[in-house]
Amino acid sequence: MSYRIGVIRGDGTGPEVVREGLKVLEAVREGFDVDLVDFDLGADRYLRTGETLPDHELEQLRLCDAILLGAVGDPRVRPGVLERDLLLRARFELDQYVNLRPIVRYPGVQTLVPSHAEDDVDLVVVRENSEGLYSGAGGFHRKGTPQEVAVQESINTRHGVERIVRYAFDLAGSPARRGKVTLVHKTNVLTFAGDLYQRVMDEVAAEHPHVTTDYVHVDAACIYFLDDPSRFDVIVTDNMFGDIITDLGAMIQGGMGVAAGGNINPEGVSMFEPIGGTAPDHVGKGTINPLAAIGAVQMMLRQLDEDRAAARVDRGIRAAASKMTSMRAGEMGMSTSEVGDLVVEGAS
Ligand code: IPM
Numbered sequence: 001m002s003y004r005i006g007v008i009r010g011d012g013t014g015p016e017v018v019r020e021g022l023k024v025l026e027a028v029r030e031g032f033d034v035d036l037v038d039f040d041l042g043a044d045r046y047l048r049t050g051e052t053l054p055d056h057e058l059e060q061l062r063l064c065d066a067i068l069l070g071a072v073g074d075p076r077v078r079p080g081v082l083e084r085d086l087l088l089r090a091r092f093e094l095d096q097y098v099n100l101r102p103i104v105r106y107p108g109v110q111t112l113v114p115s116h117a118e119d120d121v122d123l124v125v126v127r128e129n130s131e132g133l134y135s136g137a138g139g140f141h142r143k144g145t146p147q148e149v150a151v152q153e154s155i156n157t158r159h160g161v162e163r164i165v166r167y168a169f170d171l172a173g174s175p176a177r178r179g180k181v182t183l184v185h186k187t188n189v190l191t192f193a194g195d196l197y198q199r200v201m202d203e204v205a206a207e208h209p210h211v212t213t214d215y216v217h218v219d220a221a222c223i224y225f226l227d228d229p230s231r232f233d234v235i236v237t238d239n240m241f242g243d244i245i246t247d248l249g250a251m252i253q254g255g256m257g258v259a260a261g262g263n264i265n266p267e268g269v270s271m272f273e274p275i276g277g278t279a280p281d282h283v284g285k286g287t288i289n290p291l292a293a294i295g296a297v298q299m300m301l302r303q304l305d306e307d308r309a310a311a312r313v314d315r316g317i318r319a320a321a322s323k324m325t326s327m328r329a330g331e332m333g334m335s336t337s338e339v340g341d342l343v344v345e346g347a348s
């Protein structure tokens with residue numbers, strides 16, 4: 001058995017954290033091989049050739065069993081180029097319609113919310129990842145004039161909403177979860193998109209009598225993340241709300257350095273990434289936290305049904321986290337590679 005893993009190290013601290021992720025992958029794999037295929041994509045490539053994600057490479061990515069991504073974005077490149085034309089293009093073209101973002105606080109980790117008990121924070125955000133405000137629909141009218149109009153449209157299809165809601169219910173009903181789905185939206189103001197989401201929720205709920213449901217407005221969800229996170233098991237939400245609340249979610253895990261995510265196409269190729277970005281201030285210093293990238297490897301192993309190896313990574317992450325002084329870059333009490341080594345040690 002051999003998996004073809006596409007590796008996009010990307011920009012900023014991406015390569016540093018991917019290195020640790022691959023170190024852990026090599027340490028935990030048993031009974032299968034990995035064939036790593038490096039993709040030269042990101043700011044350097046763009047500045048050199050003007051290319052972000054050429055069709056040929058997109059086709060090569062499609063042939064992988066999974067993709068591991070470090071981070072994209074660079075101060076030398078106009079904002080939006082790499083984000084839209086590389087990261088979002090990959091998510092959309094590969095139809096990775098689920099952005100799965102577990103929010104877990106590992107034992108011993110301090111966060112900014114001292115009132116949280118040790119195991120209060122254990123939820124998963126199922127972020128719609130293929131449409132909404134991120135679809136790129138809209139445009140300018142009279143650009144650059146005092147009468148300028150900028151329209152950015154939120155696209156919500158029956159098909160798109162239904163598949164993400166169904167994914168959330170299936171996940172909530174699985175043995176790993178606690179059987180509850182909360183829709184997070186803004187149905188009191190976004191009365192078209194919100195209404196579609198709520199109707200689909202109600203229909204799918206009727207087919208899943210063993211899953212309990214709840215609804216929370218997105219602004220109130222931010223309060224609950226701080227005040228009562230244990231009310232959440234599986235959250236389903238649209239693309240932009242999911243983007244925003246998962247940054248807050250990272251903070252109740254201890255920091256962006258520990259937050260991992262998967263861009264999942266259940267029928268195709270999925271792409272796993274630390275969600276924290278490129279951290280330009282930490283490049284080359286060995287101060288970035290690799291646990292998010294290692295968590296991305298863990299999610300990748302689960303998606304490949306390599307549960308034993310994934311469980312080993314989980315043990316390793318927990319062991320390392322309990323020995324670090326902080327999850328935040330530069331405050332870990334050890335270097336990037338030392339964290340990776342601790343995960344390897346704890347994973348055995
Ligand atoms: C994330 C990021 C991306 C997003 C950006 C870089 C396009 O913020 O993965 O959360 O908005 O999805």
Ligand code: MN
Binds near residue numbers: 243244247
């Ligand atoms: Mn984000």
